[in-house]
Amino acid sequence: MSMFCHQCQEAARNVGCSGKAGVCGKTEDVSNLQDLLVHVLKGVAEFNLQARKAGLNEHSTDREVMDGLFSTITNANFDGEAIKDRIENALETREKIKAKLKEHGKLEERDYKNYATWTGKRENFQAKSEEKQVGILRDDNEDVRSLRSLVQFGLKGMSAYGEHALNLGKHKPEISQFIEEALVATEDESLSADELTALVLKTGEMGVNVMALLDEANTSAYGNPEITEVDIGVKNNPGILVSGHDLKDFHELLEQSKDQGVDIYTHSEMLPANYYPAFKKYDHFAGNYGGSWWRQKEEFETFNGPVLFTTNCIVPPKVSYKERVYTTGSAGYPGFPHIPDRKEGGKKDFSQIIEHAKKTDAPKAIEEGKIVGGFAHHQVMQLADKVVDAVKSGAVKQFFVMAGCDGRMKSREYYTDFAKALPEDTIILTAGCAKYRYNKLGLGDIGGIPRVLDAGQCNDSYSLAVIAMKLQEVFELEDINELPISYNIAWYEQKAVIVLLALLSLGVKNIKLGPTLPAFLSENVANVLVDKFGINGIQDVDADMEQFLG
Numbered sequence: 001m002s003m004f005c006h007q008c009q010e011a012a013r014n015v016g017c018s019g020k021a022g023v024c025g026k027t028e029d030v031s032n033l034q035d036l037l038v039h040v041l042k043g044v045a046e047f048n049l050q051a052r053k054a055g056l057n058e059h060s061t062d063r064e065v066m067d068g069l070f071s072t073i074t075n076a077n078f079d080g081e082a083i084k085d086r087i088e089n090a091l092e093t094r095e096k097i098k099a100k101l102k103e104h105g106k107l108e109e110r111d112y113k114n115y116a117t118w119t120g121k122r123e124n125f126q127a128k129s130e131e132k133q134v135g136i137l138r139d140d141n142e143d144v145r146s147l148r149s150l151v152q153f154g155l156k157g158m159s160a161y162g163e164h165a166l167n168l169g170k171h172k173p174e175i176s177q178f179i180e181e182a183l184v185a186t187e188d189e190s191l192s193a194d195e196l197t198a199l200v201l202k203t204g205e206m207g208v209n210v211m212a213l214l215d216e217a218n219t220s221a222y223g224n225p226e227i228t229e230v231d232i233g234v235k236n237n238p239g240i241l242v243s244g245h246d247l248k249d250f251h252e253l254l255e256q257s258k259d260q261g262v263d264i265y266t267h268s269e270m271l272p273a274n275y276y277p278a279f280k281k282y283d284h285f286a287g288n289y290g291g292s293w294w295r296q297k298e299e300f301e302t303f304n305g306p307v308l309f310t311t312n313c314i315v316p317p318k319v320s321y322k323e324r325v326y327t328t329g330s331a332g333y334p335g336f337p338h339i340p341d342r343k344e345g346g347k348k349d350f351s352q353i354i355e356h357a358k359k360t361d362a363p364k365a366i367e368e369g370k371i372v373g374g375f376a377h378h379q380v381m382q383l384a385d386k387v388v389d390a391v392k393s394g395a396v397k398q399f400f401v402m403a404g405c406d407g408r409m410k411s412r413e414y415y416t417d418f419a420k421a422l423p424e425d426t427i428i429l430t431a432g433c434a435k436y437r438y439n440k441l442g443l444g445d446i447g448g449i450p451r452v453l454d455a456g457q458c459n460d461s462y463s464l465a466v467i468a469m470k471l472q473e474v475f476e477l478e479d480i481n482e483l484p485i486s487y488n489i490a491w492y493e494q495k496a497v498i499v500l501l502a503l504l505s506l507g508v509k510n511i512k513l514g515p516t517l518p519a520f521l522s523e524n525v526a527n528v529l530v531d532k533f534g535i536n537g538i539q540d541v542d543a544d545m546e547q548f549l550g
Contacts, residue, residue, distance in 0.1 A: 001032075001130050001131070001132055001135060001137070002018050002019055002028060003017065003018055003019070003020075003021075003022065003026075003027075003028040003031035003032055003135075004016050004017070004018050004031075004135055004136055004137050005017045005018075005022050005026070005031050005136070006136065006149070006518075006519040006520045007074060007149070007153050007156075007493070007494060007520065008023075008024065008074040008492055008493045008494075009405070009407055009409075009491055009492045009493070009515070009516060009518070010022075010023040010024060010074075010407065010408070010409070010492070011023070011519040011520075014516050014519045015519055016136075016519055017031075024074055024075050024315075025078065025315065025316035026078055027078070027080070029080055029126060029129075030077075030078055030079075030080045030083060032126070032129035032130055032134070032135065033080055033083040033084060033087070033125060033126070033129050034071070034072040034077075034083055035129060035134050035135045035136070036087055036125060036128055036129035036134050037068055037071070037072060037083055037086050037087050037090065038068070038069065038072060038152070038183075039114075039115045039118075039133075039134045040087055040090040040091055040094065040115060040118075041065055041068045041069065041090055041183060042115040042116070042183045042184060042186070042187060043090075043091075043094045043112075043115040043116040043117075043118075044061065044064070044065060044090050044093055044094045044097070044180075045065065045179070045180035045181075045183040045184050046112065046115070046116045046180075046184050047094060047097040047098050047101060047107075047116065048061050048065075048097055048180055049177070049180050049181065049184065050097075050101055050106060050107065050108055051097050051100065051101060051106075052173075052177060052180075053106075054101065054104060054106040056097075056100050056101065056104060056106065057097075059171075061093060061097070061176075062166070062171065062173070062176035063163070063166060064089065064090065064093055065159070065176065065179060065180065065183075066159040066160075066162045066163045066166065066176070066179070067086070067159075067163060067329075067330055068086050068090060068159075069155060069156045069159035069160075069179075070156065070159045070160045070163050070311075070329075070330040071083065071086060071330040071331075071332070072156060073156050073157070073160060073312050073330075073493055073494050073495070074312065074492070074493035074494065075293070075312045075313050075314050075315070075493065076311065076312035076313075076314070076330055076331050076332075077312075077330060077331055077332040077333075078314065078316070078332065078333045078334065079332035079333055079334050079336075079338075080334070081334075082332040082338070084122055084125055087122075087125055088122060091119065091120075094116070095119070113187055114133055115187065136149065142522040142524075143193060143522045143524045143525055144193070144196065145520075145522070146520055146521055146522035146524075146525040147193065147196035147197060147199075147200060147525060148186040148196065149520040150200045150203075150497070150501070150520065150521075150525070151182055151185070151186055151196070151199055151200055151203050152183075152186050153494040153497045153498075153520070154200070154203040154204070154207060154494070154497050154498045154501050155179055155182055155183060155203065155498075156494040156495075156497075156498075157207070157493075157494040157495040157496070157497050157498030157499070158175070158179065158203070158206060158207050158210050158498050159179060160245075160311070160312075160330075160494075160495050161207075161210045161211055161213075161214045161459050161495070161498070162175055162176070162179075162210050162213070162214075163329075163330065164214055164217070164218075164245060164246055164247070164248070164459070165210070165213045165214040165216075165217040167246060167248040167249075168217035168218065168220075168221050168247070168248055169217070170213050170214070170216060170217035170220075171213075172209070172213060175206060175209060175210055175213070178202075178203075178206045182199060182202075182203060185199055197528065200501065201501070201504065201505055202505075203498070203501050204498070204500075204501030204502045204503070204504050204505030205502075205505040207498040207499070207501050207502035207505070208462070208465070208502045208505060208506065210498070211459050211461070211462035211499075211502060212462060214459050214462075215376075215377075215459075215460070215462050215463070218247055218276070219378070221247070221248075221251075221278070222247060222251070222276040222277065222278035222279065223276055223277035223278050224277075224376065224378040224379065225272065225275035225276055225373075225374045225375075225376040225378070225379060225455075225456060226275060226277060226374050226379055227275075227372065227373075227374045227375065227379060228274055228275045228280075228372070228373060228374040229370040229371070229372055230271065230274040230287050230288050230370060230371050230372070230373060231286065231287030231288070231370055232287060232288050232289070232367050232368065232369055232370065232371060232440075233287065233365055233367070233368040233369070234265075234286070234289065234362065234363040234364070234365045235263050235286050235362070236362050237261055237262060237263045237284070237286075237362055238261070238262050238263070238304070238305050238357045238358060238359075238360045238361065238362055239262065239263040239264065239265050239286065239289070239303065239304075239305040239357065239360075239362065239363050240253065240257065240262060240263075240264050240265070240305055240306055240307075240308060240353060240354070240357045241265050241266075241267045241289055241290075241300070241303050241305060241306070241307045241308070241363075242264060242265070242266055242267060242270050242273075242307075242308045242310065243266075243267040243268050243269070243270055243293065243296070243307060243308065243309050243310070243313060244268075244269060244270060244308075244309050244310030244311035244312065244313060244329075244331065245269050245270065245310060245311045245312075245457055245458075245459070246310035246311055246328075246329055247273060247276070249308070249310040249328055249329065249348065250266075250270060250273050250279070250310065251278070251279070252342075252347050252348050252350065253308065253350045253353075253354075254279060254282045254284075254285060256347075256349075256350045256351065256354060257284060257350070257354050257357075258282065258284065260284075260354055260357075260358065261358060262284065262305075262354060262357045262358060263284050263285075263286040264282070264284055264285050264286060265286050265287060265288060265289040265303075265363070266287070266288045266289070267288070267289055267290050267296075267299070267307070268290070268291070268292055268293045268296075268313060268433050268436075269293070269311075269313065269432070269433050269457050269458065270288075270310070271288045271373065272373060272374075272454070272456035272457050272460065274287065274288060274373065274374075275373055275374035275376070275456065288371070289303060289363060289366075290303070290366065291436040291440075292406040292433045292436040292437075293313035293315070293406070293433055294315060294406065294407060294408040296313075296315050297315060297317070297318055299366065300317070300318075300321045300325070301318065301320060301321055302363065302364040302366055303363045303364070304360050304361040304362065304363055304364060305324065305356075305357045305360040305361075305362075305363060306324040306325070306326060306353050306356045306357050306360065307321075307324065307325045307326065308326045308327075308328065308339075308350075308353055309325065309326070309327045309328070309331045309333075309336075310328055310329055310331065311329060311330060311331055312330070312331060312493070313433075314327070314331060314333055316333075317333075322335060322336070324356060324360070326338070326339060326352075326353050327339070328340075328341075328348060329341065337352065337353075339352070339353070367440075369440075371439055371440060372450055372452075372454075373439075373454035373456070374454070374456075375429075375450075375453035375454055375455050375463075376455045376456055376460055376463040377455070377462075377463040377464075377466035377467050377470070380453065380455075380463075380467050381467075381470060383449065384470065384474065386447070386448070386449060387449065387471075388471075388474055388475075390446060390447055390449060391475075391484065394425075395425060395446050395447055396425060396426070396427055396446055396449070396484075397423065397425040397426060397484065398423075398425070398426045398427075398484045398485070398486060398548075398549065399426070399427050399428075399429055399483075399484060399485045399486070400422065400426060400427070400428050400429065400485075400486050400487075400488055400548075401429045401430075401464055401468075401485060401486070401487045401488070401489065402415065402418075402419065402428050402429070402430050402434060402435075402438070402488050402489065402490070403429070403430050403431040403432050403434060403455075403458070403461045403464060403489055403490075403499070404431075404432050404434040404458070404461075404489045404490040404491050404492070404496050404499070405432055405433055405434055405458065405490055405491055405492030405493060405495075405496050406432075406433040406434050406435075406436050406437060406490065406492070407490075407492045407515075409515060411514075411515040411516075412437065412490065412515055413437075414514065414515060414538060414540070414541060415434065415437040415438065415488075415490055416437045416438055416441070417541045418488065418541050418544065418545070419437065419438035419441060419443065419452075420438075420441065420443075421541050421542075421545055422443075422545075423549070424444070424446075424451075425446065426451070427446065427449065427450075427451050427452075427453060428443075428451060428452045428453065429453050429455065429464050429467065429485075430452060430453065430454050430455065431454065431455040431456050431457065431458060431459075431460040431461045431463065431464060432457065432458035432460075432461065432496070432499075433458070434489075434490045435452070435454050437490075438452060439452055439454060455467075458495050458496065458499060459495070459499075461499045461502070461503075462502070465502070465503065465506055465508075468480055468483060468485055468508075469506075471483055471485075479507070480506065480507055480508060481507070481508065481509050481510065486510075486512075486548045487503070487508065487510065487511040487512060488512045488514075488538070488544070488548070489511055489512065489513055489514075490514060490515065491513060491514075491518070497518075500513070504533055508533075509533050509534045510533075510534035510535075510536075511533070511534070511535050511536075512535075512536055512537070512538055512544065512547075512548075513535055513536070513537060513538075514537055514538035515538060516537065517535075517537050
């Protein structure tokens with residue numbers, strides 16, 4: 001079969017990408033191989049659940065499953081050979097678990113599905129990946145396919161956040177167990193629509209747990225984010241530009257590049273690294289360069305130095321700079337040097353990219369000034385009295401959660417226009433790369449409270465939920481939806497899916513989602529979300545402003 005992929009907001013015609021390549025640049029072969037990797041990981045999950053029951057499971061399997069799912073997220077890994085490596089490893093892991101279960105007399109005797117039995121070799125992977133039973137279109141029932149997709153894409157986002165936490169030594173086996181259970185459940189023909197819907201909500205509930213765990217991992221390692229003015233200009237030394245989300249990678253690069261005559265800059269979703277106290281001690285941490293991920297073709301050109309992708313958000317590069325882009329972790333792209341994973345208890349070796357940087361010119365300035373961020377839940381709670389007083393006095397009439405993702409579509413200009421049109425007695429709560437649509441507009445402040453409060457990365461949407469729950473407690477409200485908080489969220493890929501499901505599991509209703517509703521939602525499933533949770537799509541700024549503010 002030709003590729004079919006509808007997991008991101010750029011899905012062609014808001015239906016799905018097919019043919020030789022996706023809108024993201026992922027080729028047909030890579031797309032199909034990623035589907036095969038997920039297929040095989042379901043087999044790993046099938047037997048590892050039995051191993052857990054028997055006390056025979058190994059911690060390394062948790063990482064392998066999360067890394068495999070993470071590598072299939074939009075814009076994460078375009079390298080077919082790297083995906084084949086993961087398929088080989090997953091097949092080997094699956095068979096080792098089966099052998100161990102047999103050895104201990106714990107292997108359940110029953111008919112297993114293809115994902116648990118297929119044992120092809122590397123040269124057969126491509127052909128196998130094109131079989132209907134491997135891909136999204138294996139489900140002929142559109143509603144079943146929609147619900148299974150919601151779960152599967154949520155698990156991809158959950159795995160991304162789980163891997164970041166694991167890199168910092170934080171892990172909960174029950175999270176990995178749920179990922180395995182849910183993977184297997186997406187192939188269970190006996191589940192009714194109601195049972196699949198319940199699984200979708202359970203996925204959101206576990207998403208809250210994963211984001212709480214990552215929050216604990218980040219803050220215990222690097223301190224609580226604090227209000228910070230981030231320099232967006234440049235210095236005179238050569239630089240390394242760090243994109244993606246992984247703070248452990250960022251820390252190790254900072255440490256290894258000390259006193260090397262090289263400055264370190266953040267890009268896109270790595271901007272919130274500037275807010276953590278632990279990173280501020282590094283004199284060569286220069287600030288943030290550029291904006292959202294989709295602008296990288298222009299910004300990498302002018303940066304001059306090497307770029308490190310710690311996670312997803314890769315755009316197929318221009319020839320002029322592709323020789324100075326590196327990947328690590330779950331990310332990958334053909335021809336990009338890949339910095340290997342750290343061994344247990346060790347560190348990654350960033351010497352190659354540091355030496356490369358020394359031979360390059362300093363970045364070219366593309367803007368100057370400062371932007372303010374660092375408003376995660378701990379910092380906002382420090383300002384709680386000020387915020388509550390502003391609400392009670394009427395100085396602040398409404399909060400707008402405008403978290404999520406940015407993207408290339410012209411329709412995303414809506415979010416800039418919406419931010420500009422908001423009354424001056426409103427405050428934007430944001431997290432994720434969606435912030436780049438309005439964090440440089442200079443919207444001012446209300447009594448010293450900035451009108452754009454940036455909590456951090458997409459996973460820090462958890463902070464916005466914590467803030468909302470704290471305000472609910474302060475104002476003694478029974479329902480979180482009684483707060484003067486409205487949700488106008490932009491989505492792009494699967495980390496945004498788990499954030500959305502997490503918000504739904506917390507009881508948040510009437511979320512406006514755009515710039516389009518997901519292509520993987522069937523009409524019936526979309527109607528359930530509308531009826532049960534009040535989810536609706538964006539229209540135009542005036543109409544939506546009227547809906548929000550009446």
